[in-house]
Amino acid sequence: MPSKPSEDYQAHPVHLKHQDFTSFQELPDSFAWTQRSDDDSHYLSTGDSISESVPVIDLSDPNALPLIGHACKTWGVFQVTNHGVPSTLLDNMERITKTLFSLPVQQKLKASRSLESVSGYGVARISSFFPKQMWSEGFTIVGSPVEHFRKLWPEDYSRYCIVFTVYYVPYSSLMAGWEEILDGIKEYEEEMKRLAGRLMWLTLGSLGITKEDVKWAGLKGDFKEGSAAVQLNHYPACPDPDRAMGLAPHTDSTLLTILYQNNTSGLQVHKEGTGWVTVPPVPGGLVVNLGDLLHILSNGLYPSVLHRAKVNRSRQRLSVAYLFGPPSSVKISPLSKLVGPSQLPLYRPVTWNEYLGTKAKHFNKALSSFRLCTPL
Numbered sequence: 001m002p003s004k005p006s007e008d009y010q011a012h013p014v015h016l017k018h019q020d021f022t023s024f025q026e027l028p029d030s031f032a033w034t035q036r037s038d039d040d041s042h043y044l045s046t047g048d049s050i051s052e053s054v055p056v057i058d059l060s061d062p063n064a065l066p067l068i069g070h071a072c073k074t075w076g077v078f079q080v081t082n083h084g085v086p087s088t089l090l091d092n093m094e095r096i097t098k099t100l101f102s103l104p105v106q107q108k109l110k111a112s113r114s115l116e117s118v119s120g121y122g123v124a125r126i127s128s129f130f131p132k133q134m135w136s137e138g139f140t141i142v143g144s145p146v147e148h149f150r151k152l153w154p155e156d157y158s159r160y161c162i163v164f165t166v167y168y169v170p171y172s173s174l175m176a177g178w179e180e181i182l183d184g185i186k187e188y189e190e191e192m193k194r195l196a197g198r199l200m201w202l203t204l205g206s207l208g209i210t211k212e213d214v215k216w217a218g219l220k221g222d223f224k225e226g227s228a229a230v231q232l233n234h235y236p237a238c239p240d241p242d243r244a245m246g247l248a249p250h251t252d253s254t255l256l257t258i259l260y261q262n263n264t265s266g267l268q269v270h271k272e273g274t275g276w277v278t279v280p281p282v283p284g285g286l287v288v289n290l291g292d293l294l295h296i297l298s299n300g301l302y303p304s305v306l307h308r309a310k311v312n313r314s315r316q317r318l319s320v321a322y323l324f325g326p327p328s329s330v331k332i333s334p335l336s337k338l339v340g341p342s343q344l345p346l347y348r349p350v351t352w353n354e355y356l357g358t359k360a361k362h363f364n365k366a367l368s369s370f371r372l373c374t375p376l
């Protein structure tokens, strides 16, 4: 994917009103998504009393394919275990994320996402579509984050890190050096790309799609040319979590997103007819969300899932999203095997970059703006 945002992103700048979240004893009004009294507005409903739960699928189960198919059709999201990603790599990525967000605010702001770049530190891109601020901070990585890290940890990184760790967080939970952080991110990206390719075939396989049907998956069918972004999210502990919002409801623009969450829950998905359902962290598990481009590719058979992140009173929450999309030159359209005289193609072809531009401009109306005919 391109490292520069589309012109539409630049026309909708996200202002950096970044705060030091630790300085608030009470939730400021600009972060309050509901009034203290309106217990059940559409933003609030917690979904905690719901008995239905998002499927957890063991990838070593011989039945994984139909289970994934069912989860995609009914939920648009599932969790996977036995996925082959070493737990040491996930732990390391959590430490990297913790290290980065533990830096002082002024330091983090030096690596702010600029108007010319998709990458860097800042508030969620979708912030400009909501009247209230979100209780979170993020760091987006597309390509090498080295230039941003140079700003975060200037000159003698190692010395800075040690001085900083003495005052802020226990040394043992942080990283030793800059190179280790870059290597950790690279390794994470490689491992996630491998898993994304595998999940793509399990998902498409459950629709009867084979390697011959998706030429852009490459000669080996490993989606090696697929593009991706890594989004690190931090949701600090919040004095009034029921009235705050970590990340507002949205769908991802991706084919699929693989999400690692630390041991604090917060992710919720919206299920038609049920409402908001919490996706609890499963030890060693990873969440897989279907995005808008898979919705288009599957001709609406596998819908993208609306999701959001809530926050917690006493615990900070961290998540790492691997946002996986097609190679930048590829136009995504409903797979020919899924269309025919009785099932017309519902969406027109679109590249990921074109889609991201539309999302930046029209947010939750982006998907329907590519729709060719309205459903009966």
Ligand SMILES: C=C1C[C@]23C[C@@]1(O)CC[C@H]2[C@@]12CCC[C@@](C)(C(=O)O1)[C@H]2[C@@H]3C(=O)O
Pocket (backbone or CB within 6 Å): 001, 118, 124, 125, 126, 140, 228, 229, 231, 250, 251, 252, 253, 254, 321, 323, 356, 359
């Ligand atoms: C590749 C991308 C998808 C994303 C926009 C981005 O350019 C990089 C950040 C991604 C993210 C992560 C949080 C939710 C989201 C909607 C957002 O605002 O930024 C997604 C974007 C997306 O999927 O459209």
Ligand SMILES: O=C(O)CCC(=O)C(=O)O
Pocket (backbone or CB within 6 Å): 231, 233, 247, 252, 259, 261, 266, 267, 268, 307, 308, 309, 318, 319, 321
């Ligand atoms: O933190 C989470 O649980 C959700 C993150 C997310 O939706 C995203 O980064 O796109």
Ligand SMILES: [Fe+2]
Pocket (backbone or CB within 6 Å): 250, 251, 252, 257, 307, 321
């Ligand atoms: Fe998301």
